[in-house]
Amino acid sequence: MKFSIIIRCYNKLSIVKKCVEAAVNSTDSNTEIILVNNHPPYNDVTEYLNYLQHPRIKVLDPMSNIGNAKGFNFGAIHAKGEFLVNLDDDIIVPNNDWINAMSKPFDDFPDLAYVSLAWNAVNYSIKDQVTQGPEYKQNVVYNPDYTIYFVSIFTMFGCVMIKKNIWKKYFANVVQGDLYGIDGYYQQQANALGMKAGYLLSHEAEHLVRTKEADFLYGAYKVLYAFKLLKQDYPSWRSGKSKLTKNERQVLKQFGYKPFEVDKMERLLSIPL
Structure with a gap:
């Protein structure tokens, strides 16, 4: 087995199904797909995972929501692949042999820790940087099979590939x-080890976090959690929250939410469950 895709399932059913179906349809028998039941606040997702049957899909249940990072580790322990893919459950991978393209930089760069498959908003931001000056252009490597952009500050983990032996030795x-x-913990470790990390610019994923079928508040919650503005799980936060603080509003806008979207979050939070 060459690849193991690990998806921690905590999103709405329509989004989880799209994510899983895209992963299945864009890969072959050389890829296993591991779904970690992170006990989402959506009963239909749990039912879907309980009854899902596919020869390349394995469903694992850690018995509670163990989160993104521990969920990935939980799946990685059971993975058979040489390469591990940490795939968020609201990311839709492209149908263009993306998984083999992601693996090729590891042959060319022995010091590569991991590579991320970015979605359009991230790619646009990177391409804007590249046009600003030579200090950014020198971080781009063009190859007939892929284009990679190396970063040292932060690599977002929507869809990330790492070799299992590298994960086990340095990142587990x-x-x-x-x-x-x-994201931050892995980048700190890669920098400490003097290893590279980067984005594959030649292959682009799709992010469903702000689409109509997404849980709008859950997307905001993940941002606030990542910025360490809260610590509780999503159901606890949602049931006990009725208004955003000034700092929370500022962080959401910095992340890219428009003022009217932040106002919409306030309105949704004000509605009792």
């Missing part, structure tokens, strides 16, 4: 107790 124990925040 770096994650702390946060439900989210795997």
Whole structure:
């Protein structure tokens, strides 16, 4: 087995199904797909996972929501692939042999820790940087099979590939107790080891976090959690929250939410469950 895709399931059913179906349809028998039941606040997702049957899909249940990072580790322990893919359940991978393209930089760069498959908003931001000056252009490597952009500050973990032996040796124990925040911990470790990390610009994923079928408040919750503005799980936060603080509003806008979207979050929070 060459690849193991690990999806921690905590989103709405329509989004989880799209994510899983895209992963299945864009890969072959050389890829297994591991679904970690993170006990989402949506009963239909739990039912879907309980009854799902597919020869390449394995469903694992850690018995509670263990979050993003620990969920990935839980799946990785059971994975058979040489390469591990940490795939968020609201990311839709492209149908263009993306998984083999992601694996190729590891042959060309022995010091590569992991590579991320970015979605359009991230790619636009990177391409804007590249046009600003030579200090950014020198971080881009063009190859006939892929284009990679190396970063040292932060690599977002929507869809990330890492070799299992590298994960086991250097990264399996770096994650702390946060439900989210795997991005920062991995980047710190890669920098400490003097290893590279980057985005594959030649292959682009789709992010469903702000689509109509997404749970709008859950997307905001993940941002606030990642910025360490809260610590509780989503159901606890949703049931006990009725208004955003000034700092929370500012962080959401910095992340890219428009003022009218932040206002919409306030309105949704004000509605009792």
